[in-house]
Amino acid sequence: MSTAPAGSLVIEGAAVATVDADGTEYAAGHVVAVDGRITAVGPGDAPARVEGARVVDGRGCLLTPGFVNTHHHLYQWATRGYAVDSTLFEWLTALYPVWARITPDVVGAAATAGLAWLARSGCTTTTDHHYVFPRGGGDLLGSTVEAAARVGLRFHPTRGSMDLGRSLGGLPPDAVVESLDEILAASADAVSRFHDPAPGSMVRVALAPCSPFSVTAELLTESAKLARELGVRLHTHLAETLDEEAFCRDRYGCAPVAYLDRLGWLGEDVWLAHGVHLDAGAIARLAATGTGVAHCPSSNARLGAGTAPVRALLDAGVSVGLGVDGAASQEASRLVEELRQATYAARGTGGPRALAVREALALATIGGARCLGRADELGSLEVGKLADLALWRLDGLGHAGIADPVAALVLGAAPPLELLAVGGRVVVSRDELSTVDEAEVTADLRRACEEIRQMTPTHPAKARP
Numbered sequence: 244m245s246t247a248p249a250g251s252l253v254i255e256g257a258a259v260a261t262v263d264a265d266g267t268e269y270a271a272g273h274v275v276a277v278d279g280r281i282t283a284v285g286p287g288d289a290p291a292r293v294e295g296a297r298v299v300d301g302r303g304c305l306l307t308p309g310f311v312n313t314h315h316h317l318y319q320w321a322t323r324g325y326a327v328d329s330t331l332f333e334w335l336t337a338l339y340p341v342w343a344r345i346t347p348d349v350v351g352a353a354a355t356a357g358l359a360w361l362a363r364s365g366c367t368t369t370t371d372h373h374y375v376f377p378r379g380g381g382d383l384l385g386s387t388v389e390a391a392a393r394v395g396l397r398f399h400p401t402r403g404s405m406d407l408g409r410s411l412g413g414l415p416p417d418a419v420v421e422s423l424d425e426i427l428a429a430s431a432d433a434v435s436r437f438h439d440p441a442p443g444s445m446v447r448v449a450l451a452p453c454s455p456f457s458v459t460a461e462l463l464t465e466s467a468k469l470a471r472e473l474g475v476r477l478h479t480h481l482a483e484t485l486d487e488e489a490f491c492r493d494r495y496g497c498a499p500v501a502y503l504d505r506l507g508w509l510g511e512d513v514w515l516a517h518g519v520h521l522d523a524g525a526i527a528r529l530a531a532t533g534t535g536v537a538h539c540p541s542s543n544a545r546l547g548a549g550t551a552p553v554r555a556l557l558d559a560g561v562s563v564g565l566g567v568d569g570a571a572s573q574e575a576s577r578l579v580e581e582l583r584q585a586t587y588a589a590r591g592t593g594g595p596r597a598l599a600v601r602e603a604l605a606l607a608t609i610g611g612a613r614c615l616g617r618a619d620e621l622g623s624l625e626v627g628k629l630a631d632l633a634l635w636r637l638d639g640l641g642h643a644g645i646a647d648p649v650a651a652l653v654l655g656a657a658p659p660l661e662l663l664a665v666g667g668r669v670v671v672s673r674d675e676l677s678t679v680d681e682a683e684v685t686a687d688l689r690r691a692c693e694e695i696r697q698m699t700p701t702h703p704a705k706a707r708p
């Protein structure tokens with residue numbers, strides 16, 4: 244189920260930003276992909292024709308690696324636009340009762356729409372952090388895996404979890420948390436059903452207890468043990484807001500990174516969402532342990548959480564990727580726009596040299612691949628890597644004549660997407676999805692949003708005048 248049909252592709256005449264270790268770029272170059280992998284990259288025309296390959300004229304375009312989205316909650320695509328002026332804790336408290344009503348149908352429709360939207364913003368690989376599993380709620384994770392196969396994106400779903408309900412001092416209502424045993428059994432089941440460790444894999448599963456204020460220390464410890472037994476990665480939210488830090492200091496007697504450190508939760512197999520509130524000691528520990536960070540600048544701004552210290556993280560050698568985060572806290576959810584948001588957020592707090600344009604491109608590509616443990620296969624245009632790529636059209640009104648094509652992509656308006664390929668297979672062509680019918684996906688989404696609204700007596704939308 245995790246193998247997509249591999250494609251062959253020749254792209255010529257495009258500006259090429261390879262994002263390799265030397266930052267190699269060509270003003271006019273080519274990329275050739277055979278059976279889903281890159282076989283040639285260089286200046287000028289492609290060296291040879293490839294039997295049966297799709298040939299794309301890249302003139303007027305910039306070719307980049309496909310973007311890697313390192314943090315998302317796809318089900319939230321069905322609950323956008325609520326608690327729009329709230330803090331994280333207020334927003335979560337408003338939304339937990341809504342999320343308690345999700346079904347496999349709602350999640351399937353939301354995930355398909357969210358993935359389709361991500362594809363249209365240059366994303367070829369995405370993770371998903373699904374942590375709401377209402378009792379008897381059906382196969383929610385399976386719905387997301389099916390949606391990714393339909394849309395054609397490489398997918399790293401996580402089996403998320405919450406076990407610290409309100410009655411035990413946590414933030415979520417008891418109705419949306421599970422028991423430790425249920426979570427561990429479901430986590431092992433998710434790995435055995437969906438995880439594919441093979442090269443070129445289209446689906447890899449990670450385990451992802453939700454956050455320090457919604458899970459117990461025991462769940463974190465046991466999840467890490469299980470993930471390491473099964474050879475899968477670990478993910479969680481961390482150091483997102485000052486409220487979270489106050490919660491950790493009050494309940495655990497230390498800041499969030501020290502808390503995870505104590506539980507054996509830092510390491511090369513871990514990437515953390517947000518990392519906004521980190522002191523120098525915490526950054527050094529993330530660097531020393533090889534722990535990655537999913538930087539979500541628009542979500543952090545939407546919730547007023549703060550700005551992650553990306554410059555300090557990069558200088559310390561931490562792997563940093565970009566994430567759109569769930570659409571309930573980041574309604575735009577366009578990965579290409581996170582490059583500019585990351586640049587502006589870093590410079591707005593750290594000055595003009597806090598993040599270079601090409602560093603922003605690296606965050607979205609190779610940085611994300613590192614966070615997901617796939618830098619050997621993804622994140623740059625190099626011979627032998629998977630043919631996951633995005634071709635951006637820069638010869639229209641918004642970008643024509645610009646001196647620097649990478650600046651056009653990062654600082655300019657989001658350009659039209661001429662082509663998006665995953666393993667050489669075309670997913671988007673001229674801003675249109677090739678794998679699913681966008682009108683149908685949109686109609687299903689509208690129905691899912693309406694369904695969840697009808698099912699929720701205390702839906703925030705119903706309280707609005």
Ligand SMILES: [Zn+2]
Nearest residue numbers: 480516568569
């Ligand atoms: Zn999140």
